[in-house]
Amino acid sequence: MSPSQTLQQTQAWIKHALTHPLQANQAAIATTINPSARLNSNQCLAIYQRSYYLRLLKCMQEQFPALSHALGEDLFRDFACEYLQTYPSQSYTLYDLGNRFPQYLKETRPDFSAKESEQEDWINFMIDLACFELSLFLMFDAPGHEGKPLPTMETPDERLVLQPCFHIAEYLFPVAEYYHDVKRQAEPVMPQKETSRVAIVRKNFLTHTSLLTLPHYTFLKALQQGESIAVALAHVAHTCSIPLDDVTQSWKEPNGIRQRWIQAAFFIEL
Amino acid sequence: MKDTNLGLGLGLRSTHFNHILEHWPQIDWFEAISENFMDSGGWPKHVIRQIAERYPVVLHGVSMSIGSTDPLNFSYLRKLKALAQEVNPVWVSDHLCWTGVQTMNSHDLLPMPLTEETLQHVIARIHQVQDFLERPLVLENPSSYITFKHSTISEPEFFRQLCNETQCQLLLDVNNVYVSCFNADIDPVQYIKDYPCEHVIQMHLAGHQHCGTHIIDTHDRAILPYVWELFRLAWQRTGAVSTLLEWDGDIPSFDECHQEILSAKPYMQGEFDSSKLQLPQLLQQETLSTPVDFMVPNIMENAVLEEP
Numbered sequence: 001m002s003p004s005q006t007l008q009q010t011q012a013w014i015k016h017a018l019t020h021p022l023q024a025n026q027a028a029i030a031t032t033i034n035p036s037a038r039l040n041s042n043q044c045l046a047i048y049q050r051s052y053y054l055r056l057l058k059c060m061q062e063q064f065p066a067l068s069h070a071l072g073e074d075l076f077r078d079f080a081c082e083y084l085q086t087y088p089s090q091s092y093t094l095y096d097l098g099n100r101f102p103q104y105l106k107e108t109r110p111d112f113s114a115k116e117s118e119q120e121d122w123i124n125f126m127i128d129l130a131c132f133e134l135s136l137f138l139m140f141d142a143p144g145h146e147g148k149p150l151p152t153m154e155t156p157d158e159r160l161v162l163q164p165c166f167h168i169a170e171y172l173f174p175v176a177e178y179y180h181d182v183k184r185q186a187e188p189v190m191p192q193k194e195t196s197r198v199a200i201v202r203k204n205f206l207t208h209t210s211l212l213t214l215p216h217y218t219f220l221k222a223l224q225q226g227e228s229i230a231v232a233l234a235h236v237a238h239t240c241s242i243p244l245d246d247v248t249q250s251w252k253e254p255n256g257i258r259q260r261w262i263q264a265a266f267f268i269e270l
Numbered sequence: 271m272k273d274t275n276l277g278l279g280l281g282l283r284s285t286h287f288n289h290i291l292e293h294w295p296q297i298d299w300f301e302a303i304s305e306n307f308m309d310s311g312g313w314p315k316h317v318i319r320q321i322a323e324r325y326p327v328v329l330h331g332v333s334m335s336i337g338s339t340d341p342l343n344f345s346y347l348r349k350l351k352a353l354a355q356e357v358n359p360v361w362v363s364d365h366l367c368w369t370g371v372q373t374m375n376s377h378d379l380l381p382m383p384l385t386e387e388t389l390q391h392v393i394a395r396i397h398q399v400q401d402f403l404e405r406p407l408v409l410e411n412p413s414s415y416i417t418f419k420h421s422t423i424s425e426p427e428f429f430r431q432l433c434n435e436t437q438c439q440l441l442l443d444v445n446n447v448y449v450s451c452f453n454a455d456i457d458p459v460q461y462i463k464d465y466p467c468e469h470v471i472q473m474h475l476a477g478h479q480h481c482g483t484h485i486i487d488t489h490d491r492a493i494l495p496y497v498w499e500l501f502r503l504a505w506q507r508t509g510a511v512s513t514l515l516e517w518d519g520d521i522p523s524f525d526e527c528h529q530e531i532l533s534a535k536p537y538m539q540g541e542f543d544s545s546k547l548q549l550p551q552l553l554q555q556e557t558l559s560t561p562v563d564f565m566v567p568n569i570m571e572n573a574v575l576e577e578p
Contacts, residue, residue: 005420006387007337007339007382007383007385007387007388007391008339008371010383010418011338011339011368011371011380012371012372014380015370015371015372015374015376018376018378019374031419032418032419032420033416033417033418033419034416034417034418034419034454036453036454036455036483036484037455038482038483038484039483039484041416043483044415044416044453044484045415045416047415047416047484047486047556047559048378048380048415048416050556051378051559052376052378055377055378055559055561055562055563056377058561058562058563059377059562059563059565059566061563062563062566062568063566063569065570066570088374088375089370089374089375089376089377090373090374090375091375092305092333092335092343092346092369092375093305093308093309093333094305094377094562094565094566095309095566097377097566133569136569136573137567137569140312140313140567140569140572141309141310141311141312141313141314141315141567142311142312143311143312144311144312146312146316147316165311165312176575177575179570179573179575180573180575182570183570183573202312205312205313205316205572206572206573206574207569207572207573207574208574208575208576209573209574209575209576210576211575211576264576
């Protein structure tokens with residue numbers, strides 16, 4: 001760096017010094033940055049270099065507290081630091097910081113090229129957990145339906161549609177239970193592999209996670225894909241080999257699925 | 271006292287949302303971090319709407335990156351403008367800094383080399399932003415840990431020229447003055463005397479961490495006595511402007527924060543005493559500068575598991 005460096009050159013140089021602190025050229029630091037009465041140029045710049053990763057790692061831990069618990073703080077920070085090196089933030093908002101983290105964990109898993117059946121369970125669990133936490137994070141502040149009327153039991157099926165702040169997912173592990181065990185500081189250990197399905201819906205600004213059976217999940221998936229309730233019920237009957245009458249009964253009966261999910265704000269009225 | 275003096279306010283923090291909505295405390299005004307609300311479709315947006323109905327609010331941004339050599343982010347500016355139209359802030363502020371370049375965002379408030387090139391660059395961008403937002407921009411002096419060998423303009427003079435050329439207004443962060451001046455071996459009293467105080471419409475106060483060799487701007491503790499004394503000088507020279515406490519790490523209760531900013535009152539009068547700027551011998555291990563994790567919402571707190 002020289003005294004005639006342009007603003008653009010200076011900023012590109014500092015950016016590199018922040019993201020790759022070990023590669024920062026000591027001579028360039030001394031010719032660009034003033035020492036203070038107590039610190040040399042390198043020590044002054046190091047304040048920014050230290051805080052760059054620490055600041056963002058704290059944000060990652062805020063966003064993925066259960067994953068941080070599962071991995072342990074040190075290992076979580078190692079993964080998150082490598083993630084930030086691979087995918088530095090490109091957004092003005094910290095809300096986007098962790099958006100690619102689950103995908104990054106998938107891409108970089110050491111058994112990436114192994115058959116699915118041969119992939120390691122603990123890695124699958126970490127990825128599941130990251131996906132679940134990202135979903136919760138996104139649902140927290142997504143456009144929702146608060147402040148508007150909800151349907152009632154009298155609303156006909158034809159007028160029921162899923163509310164905007166609604167998400168369903170399927171996992172290899174019971175991640176929702178694990179997450180909430182972390183929340184209540186129960187110090188959970190990694191659970192046994194067991195497929196879990198969840199619906200996440202925001203009601204009164206709280207993100208509610210409901211555990212789903214396979215027929216429930218199949219039904220909601222069909223609704224998400226734009227099917228009507230009648231078609232989705234028939235799809236469940238066919239896919240899960242349950243008589244359509246039983247499926248319909250389960251949907252409509254007093255205190256049945258329909259009533260519970262209307263009360264849980266799964267639906268809004270068209 | 272200037273017409274726009276809002277009084278003594280607090281930075282709006284999510285940890286205080288429930289307290290505010292429940293008690294509607296008697297406080298003069300709030301400053302909201304723009305980025306926490308501009309994309310919100312949930313709880314934060316619901317809160318800011320209600321608060322803006324009851325209190326004067328200003329928007330304070332951390333991501334405009336007015337000094338970056340990357341193009342201005344008009345998607346960001348559109349969202350900022352929409353938020354401003356919705357909450358009707360008394361003004362909109364950000365920092366004289368850059369946050370990233372070559373599409374990367376450091377989420378830090380990085381210092382600028384203060385040169386003629388930088389001055390012209392920032393002037394042009396302030397004009398663009400003000401034209402787009404259709405309001406004056408208010409710019410804050412950042413805390414900094416480095417200065418550049420090729421800088422040719424002092425920071426107070428830089429701000430003066432920005433104001434003269436763009437009619438932007440200023441947010442004088444008194445704590446940042448102290449931090450930056452200590453780190454750069456500059457006299458903070460002279461800084462305030464040189465600063466274009468006639469353009470200041472708001473001041474910030476915050477706590478910092480003194481590490482002996484340098485000071486870190488941590489916003490995680492009470493305001494230190496020597497910063498209060500510097501505030502007394504700034505209060506006199508700005509002619510009394512809206513003053514606000516920023517507390518971003520280890521945030522205490524709303525009432526404690528409120529009490530802290532009310533402590534400004536004795537410093538709004540009396541003679542400035544430069545001998546009170548003497549530093550006590552404080553040597554503390556460095557912690558994080560300008561924390562940002564307070565901007566990440568606590569999702570776990572708002573998550574509920576429904577029993578099957």
